[in-house]
Amino acid sequence: MDLRKELLPAMERRLLGFLNHIDDATALSDAIRDRRQEKGTGIGEKVADRLLKARTELPGRRFEDLRQVETVPGIGEDKILDLMHAFKQPAAQAFRSNMYNGVILSNWELEYFTSIFEDETAFQEVIDSKSSLAEFVGEQVEQISLERYSNSKAAELAGELVERCYDEHFPDSHFGAYALALWFYQFDADNWFSFERVLKETEKYLNFYPEWEDRLELHLYKGFDNTGVLVDPVTQVDLPVVINRGERAVTIWTCQLND
Numbered sequence: 001m002d003l004r005k006e007l008l009p010a011m012e013r014r015l016l017g018f019l020n021h022i023d024d025a026t027a028l029s030d031a032i033r034d035r036r037q038e039k040g041t042g043i044g045e046k047v048a049d050r051l052l053k054a055r056t057e058l059p060g061r062r063f064e065d066l067r068q069v070e071t072v073p074g075i076g077e078d079k080i081l082d083l084m085h086a087f088k089q090p091a092a093q094a095f096r097s098n099m100y101n102g103v104i105l106s107n108w109e110l111e112y113f114t115s116i117f118e119d120e121t122a123f124q125e126v127i128d129s130k131s132s133l134a135e136f137v138g139e140q141v142e143q144i145s146l147e148r149y150s151n152s153k154a155a156e157l158a159g160e161l162v163e164r165c166y167d168e169h170f171p172d173s174h175f176g177a178y179a180l181a182l183w184f185y186q187f188d189a190d191n192w193f194s195f196e197r198v199l200k201e202t203e204k205y206l207n208f209y210p211e212w213e214d215r216l217e218l219h220l221y222k223g224f225d226n227t228g229v230l231v232d233p234v235t236q237v238d239l240p241v242v243i244n245r246g247e248r249a250v251t252i253w254t255c256q257l258n259d
Contacts (some may be wrong), residue, residue, distance in 0.1 A: 007066075007084050007087070007088060008246065008247060009214075009246075010209050010211070010213075010214035010245075010246025010247060011084075011087050011088060011246070012066060013209065013210070013211050013214065013246075014087055014208070014209050014210060014214075014246075015066070015083060015084065015086075015087040016062075016063050016064070016065075016066070016069075017210045017211075018031075018087070019051065019055070019063050019069065020055065020062040020063055022052075023052065025045050025046075025048040025049035025051075025052055026045055026048070028043075028048040028051065028052065029043055029044055029045045029047075029048040032048075032082065032083065032086055043074075043075070043079055043082065043083070046074065047072070047073075047074040047075060047079065050072050050073055050074055050075075051069070051072050051075070054068075054071075054072045066080065066084075069083070090114070090247055090249070091205060091208040091209070091216060091242075091244055091246070091247065092112045092114055092205075092242070092244070092249075092251045094205070094208065095201065095202075095204070095205035095208075096110055096112060098201050098204065098205075099198075099201055102197075103193050103197055103198055103201055104192065104193065105192070107257065107258045108187075108192075108255065108256070108257055108258070109231070109254075109255065109256040109257075109258065110253075110254075110255050111231075111253070111254050111255070112251050112252065112253050112254075113140065113144055113251065113252045113254075114249050114250070114251045114252075115136075115140060115249065115250045115251075116247065116248060116249045117248040117249070117250075118248075120248065123248045126250065127243050127245075127250070130167045130169065130219075133167070133219065133241075133243075133250075134162060134163045134165075134167060134221075135163060136250065137162050137219075137221070137239075137241055137250070137252065138159040138160065138161075138162035138163045139159060140250075140252055141155075141158050141159050141162050141229070141230065141239070141252065142155045142156055142158060142159030143155075144230060144252070145158045145159075145229050145230060148230065149228070149229075154228070154229065155229075158229040158230075161224060161225075162221055162224060162239065165221040165222055165223050165224045165239070166221070166222040166223065167219050167220070167221055167222075168219070168220040168221075168222050169217065169218075169219050170217060170218040170219070170220070171217055173203075173206040173207050173215065173216065173217070174203070174206075176202075176206050176216075176217060176218035177199060177202040177203040177205070177206045177207070177218075178199065178202075179218060179220060180202040180205075180206070180218055180220075180240055181195060181198045181199040181201075181202040182195075183220070183236060183238060183240055184198045184202075184255065185198060186236050187234065187235075187236060187255065187257050205242075206218060206242070208244075208246075209246040211246075213245060213246075214245055214246030215245055215246070216242055216243065216244050216245070216246075217242070217243045217245075218240060218241070218242055219240075219241045219242075219243065220238050220239070220240055220241075221238060221239040221241065222237075222238055223237060223238065224237060224238060224239040225237050226239065226254060230254045231254045231255070231256040232256060233256075234256065234257040234258075235254070235255060235256050235257070236255070239252065239253075239254075240252075240253040241253070
């Protein structure tokens with residue numbers, strides 16, 4: 001089985017990073033089971049212990065390739081598939097799920113619109129400069145707005161507005177996580193959640209992949225009014241857009257509170 005065809009390189013690096021940093025067999029087994037969230041899947045403590053022992057015998061005491069993991073006794077194709085499935089969830093999907101798991105309630109409509117690039121060159125051309133990114137985001141906003149409200153004039157104006165907004169870029173994931181958490185917290189007049197709680201999730205999101213080459217970066221299009229363009233009230237100004245290098249993706253976020 002060619003394992004590399006089953007996962008994006010960034011997802012494989014994330015899985016290997018997880019296996020290389022956990023040091024307790026019980027914790028490893030529990031973590032995989034929690035990620036799978038399916039009864040009867042994952043790996044048991046005995047196999048987890050073999051994984052940890054096999055890792056210590058490798059050069060550098062770390063797995064460099066999933067094929068090394070597959071050679072561990074008890075790790076057959078089914079277990080490898082379990083491991084891959086546990087780490088195959090895209091970053092945006094994981095973040096949205098986590099936000100609904102104890103942070104926001106069902107009266108919040110948190111949505112994302114992701115554009116995935118098959119071609120690395122095309123992806124780099126879009127994210128290479130603020131102007132090219134703004135043009136791309138403007139086109140996507142126009143399309144989303146048109147599909148949602150069927151108002152071509154308003155959709156066109158929305159797309160143009162994005163390109164005129166100031167793009168506040170956060171190359172550092174920690175500053176970006178703080179800014180994104182603050183954007184959510186501005187909804188919080190009724191104390192729906194603590195700032196610290198949402199910051200925990202935005203930190204996990206923007207640090208989803210451990211390697212610099214796979215990093216996520218936040219762009220906030222300041223002053224963009226989502227109301228009646230992408231969502232209905234109650235919402236906030238500014239448009240969060242996340243560049244995900246690991247998945248070659250550009251994700252636009254919207255949020256609406258039906259209070």
